[in-house]
Amino acid sequence: xxxxxxxxxxxxxxxxxxxxxxxxxxxxxxxxxxxxxxxxxxxxxxxxxxxxxxxxxxxxxxxxxxxxxxxxxxxxxxxxxxxxxxxxxxxxxxxxxxxxxxxxxxxxxxxxxxxxxxxxxxxxxxxxxxxxxxxxxxxxxxxxxxxxxxxxxxxxxxxxxxxxxxxxxxxxxxxxxxxxxxxxxxxxxxxxxxxxxxxxxxxxxxxxxxxxxxxxxxxxxxxxxxxxxxxxxxxxxxxxxxxx
Numbered sequence: 001x002x003x004x005x006x007x008x009x010x011x012x013x014x015x016x017x018x019x020x021x022x023x024x025x026x027x028x029x030x031x032x033x034x035x036x037x038x039x040x041x042x043x044x045x046x047x048x049x050x051x052x053x054x055x056x057x058x059x060x061x062x063x064x065x066x067x068x069x070x071x072x073x074x075x076x077x078x079x080x081x082x083x084x085x086x087x088x089x090x091x092x093x094x095x096x097x098x099x100x101x102x103x104x105x106x107x108x109x110x111x112x113x114x115x116x117x118x119x120x121x122x123x124x125x126x127x128x129x130x131x132x133x134x135x136x137x138x139x140x141x142x143x144x145x146x147x148x149x150x151x152x153x154x155x156x157x158x159x160x161x162x163x164x165x166x167x168x169x170x171x172x173x174x175x176x177x178x179x180x181x182x183x184x185x186x187x188x189x190x191x192x193x194x195x196x197x198x199x200x201x202x203x204x205x206x207x208x209x210x211x212x213x214x215x216x217x218x219x220x221x222x223x224x225x226x227x228x229x230x231x232x233x234x235x236x237x238x239x240x241x242x243x244x
Contacts, residue, residue, distance in 0.1 A: 002019070002022065004018075005018045007078065008021065010082075011078060011081040011082050011085055013058070014049070016041060016049055017052060019041070020035060020039060020041070020053060021058050021059060023039050024070060024071060025075070026038075028071060029062070029069040029070065030069065031068065032070075050070065056081075057073055057077060058073050058077055059071070105225070105226075105227065107223050107225035107228055108223070108224040109222070109223050109224075110220075110221070110222040110224075111221050112220050113219050113220070115150060115151060118151045118213050118215075118218060119152075120220075121204075121211045121213060121222060124209070124222070125204055126156060126165065127159070129206055129207050130163070132164050132166065133165055133166070133206070133207070134165070134166045135165060135166075135167050135204055135206035135207075136167070136205040136232075137167060137168070137170070137202060137204045137205075138170045138171070138203045138239075139170070139171045139172075139175065139203075140172055140197045140198055140199040140200060141171070141198075141200060141215065142174075144175050147215060151213075166186075167186070168186045168188075169187050169188070170187075170189075170190065170236070170239060171187070171189060171197070172189070172190055172195075172196065172197035173189050173197075174196070174197075176189050186240075188239075188244070189243065190243070191243075200214070200215045201213065201214050201215065201216075205232050205233050205236060209222060210222075210228055210229050
């Protein structure tokens, strides 16, 4: 019977508890003295282990002529315990998966300085998106031509147009003067009476990302997180509609 001990250990029954249960299966009703003889366990050990077996339903006790007799539950109890353990494990695994998914939801923030990282932002805007995707930009550039020359990758427009990316843009009236009308671009202008809007900063929302670029200090911040991107998109759309 001892060969079945690993089976019972697999359902978290301690080795000596498993030994008691299997001994009772072999010898049926037994007293503490009987169990001591059959298992070679001390009476103190038996008194310590039996309450758990009784509580978990693996062992029953009856009294006859003022003596306690212990008997085993059906081995089907093992199957029940396995099913309970399986359900418990499923619940625990689901809890771990939930924790993992929450970790995955945490924003990934990348902070950089210098021109090459700004160019990387522009590249990422077109590389991260599929054909006909949409991105949203608020820009307050003070010198559009300078930015195009210093920070815009040479193939940016080619890749953007090849993917036919649609874009919604909010900008200053100063910067809008040199922008040619394009079918794939919807443009809104911040009125001068509200703000000059020449902070020399832009924000772009695309592919579950939000990119901020400060051209004054050549600083870029990229946040990758769907919830944050969706929230910024809502704010953008509210402002965009209000500028009609």
